[in-house]
Amino acid sequence: MDLLKTLVEKGLRREQPTREEALAVLATSDDELLDVVAAAGKVRRQWFGRRVKLNYLVNLKSGLCPEDCSYCSQRLGSTADILKYTWLKPEEASRAAAAGVAGGAKRVCLVASGRGPTDRDIDRVSKTIEAIKEENEGVEVCACLGLLSAGQGERLRTAGADAYNHNLNTSESTYGDITTTHTYADRVETVHRAQAAGLSACSGLIAGMGESDADLVDVVFSLRALDPDSVPVNFLIPFEGTPLAEEWNLTPQRCLRILAMVRFVCPDVEVRLAGGREVHLRSLQPLALHLVNSIFLGDYLTSEGQEGRKDLEMIADAGFTVEGADETTLPAHRAQAAGHACGEGRACAEEGSPDGAPAAAGRGAAGSGRGQDVPAQGAAADAARSDLVAVRRRGAGTDLAPNA
Numbered sequence: 079m080d081l082l083k084t085l086v087e088k089g090l091r092r093e094q095p096t097r098e099e100a101l102a103v104l105a106t107s108d109d110e111l112l113d114v115v116a117a118a119g120k121v122r123r124q125w126f127g128r129r130v131k132l133n134y135l136v137n138l139k140s141g142l143c144p145e146d147c148s149y150c151s152q153r154l155g156s157t158a159d160i161l162k163y164t165w166l167k168p169e170e171a172s173r174a175a176a177a178g179v180a181g182g183a184k185r186v187c188l189v190a191s192g193r194g195p196t197d198r199d200i201d202r203v204s205k206t207i208e209a210i211k212e213e214n215e216g217v218e219v220c221a222c223l224g225l226l227s228a229g230q231g232e233r234l235r236t237a238g239a240d241a242y243n244h245n246l247n248t249s250e251s252t253y254g255d256i257t258t259t260h261t262y263a264d265r266v267e268t269v270h271r272a273q274a275a276g277l278s279a280c281s282g283l284i285a286g287m288g289e290s291d292a293d294l295v296d297v298v299f300s301l302r303a304l305d306p307d308s309v310p311v312n313f314l315i316p317f318e319g320t321p322l323a324e325e326w327n328l329t330p331q332r333c334l335r336i337l338a339m340v341r342f343v344c345p346d347v348e349v350r351l352a353g354g355r356e357v358h359l360r361s362l363q364p365l366a367l368h369l370v371n372s373i374f375l376g377d378y379l380t381s382e383g384q385e386g387r388k389d390l391e392m393i394a395d396a397g398f399t400v401e402g403a404d405e406t407t408l409p410a411h412r413a414q415a416a417g418h419a420c421g422e423g424r425a426c427a428e429e430g431s432p433d434g435a436p437a438a439a440g441r442g443a444a445g446s447g448r449g450q451d452v453p454a455q456g457a458a459a460d461a462a463r464s465d466l467v468a469v470r471r472r473g474a475g476t477d478l479a480p481n482a
């Protein structure tokens with residue numbers, strides 16, 4: 079296909095595809111899917127070889143959020159049966175982080191529910207970052223605490239944070255359908271604040287909320303313009319008890335097309351396969367390793383992931399290697415521009431998040447009219463499939479050993 083040849087050439091030159099080219103990737107047929115994966119895989123290997131970076135989530139504070147993000151199991155009014163607890167103590171968070179590092183994670187993502195941190199929260203998280211860095215030499219720490227106020231990013235950086243996650247999640251034009259308690263512009267401002275503080279920015283999206291192909295391309299182009307160092311791609315986990323509980327719009331093939339499109343638009347950026355990997359890609363997970371260079375190990379914020387051991391086996395079986403602490407994640411031109419020890423530049427869905435990590439999602443039950451151009455594929459769009467959504471019952475905030 080001429081399209082794929084062009085996209086590979088552009089990806090190798092770090093040149094942005096056109097909107098039409100990005101849309102065409104999403105419109106490819108199942109017959110063309112392996113060609114799409116092979117083409118995007120060439121771009122992935124050019125910038126990241128066959129390395130897979132492992133990241134580990136620690137949910138510092140779970141549930142009871144006053145915000146209304148409709149994809150999130152921790153939102154205002156959520157009746158999802160998730161764990162709810164307030165701030166972990168620094169030593170508890172450090173213990174949880176150590177399990178992930180022992181499993182091969184080189185980055186720990188510290189996530190807290192809420193609109194954004196108070197200055198007292200920043201004090202707490204700073205102590206937690208210091209405890210984790212003291213106990214786990216060389217580990218990268220990313221904070222994901224919601225909207226940042228002036229000066230908070232700088233304080234986190236001083237405490238030793240390497241990165242800050244805050245996702246755009248969806249296109250600007252549809253953001254109001256997903257959340258009403260804050261705006262898309264608020265989110266963009268927080269990413270800018272993190273970058274200005276010298277933190278490596280991590281910002282991504284959630285697919286499967288009923289958005290159109292044009293919405294997906296919009297948000298990925300907006301991310302390219304923001305220039306984060308890492309882009310987590312979440313696939314909505316439709317939690318029972320959230321407005322999006324019945325939004326099953328994704329098939330494994332569509333997930334692969336979305337990941338390929340993100341790779342072509344953000345060729346030299348750490349593209350991380352985040353929440354929803356297991357429930358939406360299912361047996362096609364290994365193919366996604368040809369597109370992304372980063373995944374979460376083990377569980378997500380409020381939902382269970384594949385066993386950490388199986389993640390490691392999958393990586394080895396597919397012919398990839400786990401990125402070591404002594405390897406630099408980003409290509410030289412980005413790492414040098416960044417000047418961070420972690421190799422990330424300036425800059426949670428699971429639930430994505432408070433914005434990034436993998437956990438919940440979906441569009442409001444009232445519907446928004448979006449998604450009408452998303453074809454109902456296979457089992458998608460059927461009734462809620464709660465059998466596929468397992469709530470996390472171990473790790474941080476419990477007495478049970480974490481999955482790492």
Ligand code: SF4
Nearest residue numbers: 143145147150153432
């Ligand atoms: S995504 Fe974050 S801000 Fe939104 S409801 Fe969930 S925890 Fe709260």
